[in-house]
Amino acid sequence: MAEAYPWQQALWQQLAGRTQHAHAYLLHGPQGIGKRALAERLMALLLCQRPAGLEACGQCKSCLLLAAGSHPDNYVLQPEEADKPIKVDQVRDLVSFVVQTAQLGGRKVVLIEPVEAMNINAANALLKSLEEPSGNTILLLVSHQPSRLLPTIKSRCVQQACPLPDATQSLAWLNTALPECDEQERLELLSLAAGSPLAAVSLQAQGVREQRALVVEGVKKLLKQQQSPSQLAEAWSSIPLLQLFDWFCDWSNLVLRYQLTEDEEGLGLNDMRKVVQYLAQKSGQSKVLDIQDWILAQRQKVMAKANLNRVLLLEALLASWAMLPGQR
Template identity: 40%
Template sequence: MSEADRPQSQPPARPFSWQSTLWQQLLRLRADQRLPHALLLTGPAGCGKARFAEALAQLMLCQRDETYPCGECKSCLLMSQGTHPDLVMVTPVERGKAIRVDQIRGLSDFIGSAAQQGGYRVVVITPADEMNVNAANALLKGLEEPGRDTLFILQSDRPGRVMPTIRSRCQQYTLGLPPFDAALDWLQQQPDCGDSAERLLRLSGGAPLRALSMARHGELARREERFQLLEQLLRRQVSAPVIAARWAKEDALEGLDWLASVTSDLIRLRIGALAPTMIRNQDALGLLEKLANLTANEKLFEFKDKIQDYRVHLMRRNNPNQQLLWEDLLIGWRALFSGQRQRPE
């Protein structure tokens, strides 16, 4: 079958160039038949773990013994169509929700039966820190008594949140961020980044996949709008409830992370003696420098704690009212810079 005859199929995944050391290491382990039956891939968000996991899963199932999945054998063709019977990808059913116990229990038949294509069976769990306790406990059994030729590939940005009993049954490998120039080189070749590649990469803390995702979601324009609103709030040109109504419709965790990074930058600026490149929100440096002079360290630390409390609340899926969450934070934001005036003369 030629490439042109497979319009809906995906080309085989390959690890990124900056991941080749670990790739080679795992290839050697596989050649020596010493590959662990469960891997936990860790590393910062946006460093390319998902691609690495996908490429490794495909390699394990590929019927040719090559350095990368061939893309041509029967297994690779099944994978390209997303229908390989010996590969299971487990992710939360809904973004931001936990991996549920029934999703993991559903694996036991899969693990207990023979591979249909006669090779490995591979389970990829993304992100492993999003399994709830019951799901993690259900997975333990599979990890303790893996069938023959079964490989579990777990991945997580936050391995500290993966249950210790799960972690201890996996061999952990850390994927780092690429060198800045390598990441920039890759990013500039992506159709969605164009001239903004360097700016996006700095904003993403050097994580190229995160930078690409930002580009694809129109993040730069949204950031500009958000900073403008924060400034207009301080000038009392717009009210907290109006901004809150707008932000309540967006991804709350992502918004909280952004506000936390802005607050951290203000703290960094106040502490001083840092290279300007240490400031995460480079695109708002002028505003942040101005604001850093109008507040106090302890207020910033308190505000950061408040953001963190809301974050924990959200992560526990308590579903706080997001309109109220943002109103509270925006009023808190305004108070950061108004202390001097409120103090009696």
């Protein structure tokens, strides 16, 4: 049974309490807030033969088959490999499933996650099934980045924003999920995860705080001319490229914010506060805006899985970063 997160309670009451369901839902919101679990919970309820109020019973034939991963009327579509696109052949297999009759005599339920992983051909192949799914079929689409979806995909679904928990809810949940961390560590992880508690747990598992310390130390040495861009690009080979660009994007935003407001409360996490303040005071605003535009453009390429030379890209980023001070 998928976990029921406390911040989803009101939304669950709304979705599960419907007397008539739409043929397609688009559940969207930031990554790491429990959208997949919500979709799996709804999928179980929709397939259950003897629902207990607003929950699947967990004991009927349908629930047991779903728990075993062998339900004939359930189809999960996702990338075949992490960070790879959903291909058109995968969608064609899904379309073949949708046109079949439900084997248990009830609904068929499809879960697609993340929807934005579909390439353009795959997305177009899904449109007919999204508009008029055969029989009693319900499609649950999960998206972390709905802005990347085709308008024709979004228009065929009931779009449902999923709530981001507030800091109090997130920290209360993380207190149980990460008992080995102290309160300050959980606060840092939640900040690095942009407020998404499940993402914070994932970041802790991949050693993000150690990775962050390595990058921060490298940036400081870069600005002191103690290490070169090429040395750092090699040293950071194990750190996800998107994570690096997220951090540099955040730091450029903080530099601009301080230049405009001189608000010392808005300098970000303690590890880079002095560096951000130094860059804000020593760098020309137009130069900061230029590097921010460049970072955002490259970040989009990274997110789109473009074929990039990682080392050369990082060297270019770090060379530009090193040149910020003194150019006013």
